[in-house]
Amino acid sequence: MRIARFSLDGNVAFGVVEGAELDIIKGHPFGEFERSGQKVPLDKIRLLPPVLPNKVVAIGRNYVEHAEELGHTVPDVPVVFFEPSTSVAGPGDPVHYPAFSSEVHHEAELAVVIGRMCKEVPRERAREVILGYTCANDITARDIQRAESQWARAKGFDTSCPLGPWVETELDPADLAIQCTVNGEQRQLGRTSEMVRSIEDLIVHITEAMTLLPGDVILTGTPAGVGPLDGGDEVAVTIEGIGTLTNKVIKRD
Structure with a gap:
């Protein structure tokens, strides 16, 4: 599974990358999460650093x-x-x-x-x-x-x-x-x-x-x-x- 962090219309979220699309997830990847079924094309979002590490x-x-x-x-x-x-x-x-x-x-x-x-x-x-x-x-x-x-x-x-x-x-x-x-x-x-x-x-x-x-x-x-x-x-x-x-x-x- 490929998990990306992204920005769309000023909002930051995580999603699962599937081909040329991303399925926005409910929750975050460090715990239980669900796929929302809301998919957006990768070329419509801005990929961010996949995590913001403490260190x-x-x-x-x-x-x-x-x-x-x-x-x-x-x-x-x-x-x-x-x-x-x-x-x-x-x-x-x-x-x-x-x-x-x-x-x-x-x-x-x-x-x-x-x-x-x-x-x-x-x-x-x-x-x-x-x-x-x-x-x-x-x-x-x-x-x-x-x-x-x-x-x-x-x-x-x-x-x-x-x-x-x-x-x-x-x-x-x-x-x-x-x-x-x-x-x-x-x-x-x-x-x-x-x-x-x-x-x-x-x-x-x-x-x-x-x-x-x-x-x-x-x-x-x-x-x-x-x-x-x-x-x-x-x-x-x-x-x-x-x-x-x-x-x-x-x-x-």
């Missing part, structure tokens, strides 16, 4: 070749960092190139959307706390990341975390193709099976320390091939079984 918990260096391309080794424990809710953008939203950076990179990632409050989740129950999966672009000010020991500015500037286009709830994430294109040219191509640590392992590790809330998002790392973006670029992240998240980069004059 985005991101994982660094979870693909060996990506760590190597930046001159790093894979750490003994996952690299965990946060991105604020204000970094989240939706499908089709502009990504604003930060004025304080001169080197901004794309990073295509599989995002895990948490479905219920959880803490200290055992590995065998990790899938139970997942609502579904969506596409993410962990856009990074690479020069700032190199210059500052904390990644808050490099990874957390406004619009740096596009998510979408919807949440796919019925998906096996173990071996999915992840692709990133810029202006139609392929930059990244990898598979989730190349992750150093699985989604289950990441949920266990994260929830040892903190409570995850419904709508929170885990970014699972990016495959090799990250590279620069510039003003006017159209960047698209496509994940097998989910769809494509497309954004345009806007650079201040």
Whole structure:
């Protein structure tokens, strides 16, 4: 099931995507809901970020070749960092190139959307706390990341975390193709099976320390091939079984 968050005539709601239409739901996807039977064409609505997370918990260096391309080794424990809710953008939203950076990179990632409050989740129950999966672009000010020991500015500037286009709830994430294109040219191509640590392992590790809330998002790392973006670029992240998240980069004059 594909669950989208959308705006229509100034109202925000959730719906189930079926082909070129969306069936508006009664309730919200983090609890019991019903389909209303009221359907609207996708081209008549504006897709929004599929969730508004309390927090985005991101994982660094979870693909060996990506760590190597930046001159790093894979750490003994996952690299965990946060991105604020204000970094989240939706499908089709502009990504604003930060004025304080001169080197901004794309990073295509599989995002895990948490479905219920959880803490200290055992590995065998990790899938139970997942609502579904969506596409993410962990856009990074690479020069700032190199210059500052904390990644808050490099990874957390406004619009740096596009998510979408919807949440796919019925998906096996173990071996999915992840692709990133810029202006139609392929930059990244990898598979989730190349992750150093699985989604289950990441949920266990994260929830040892903190409570995850419904709508929170885990970014699972990016495959090799990250590279620069510039003003006017159209960047698209496509994940097998989910769809494509497309954004345009806007650079201040």
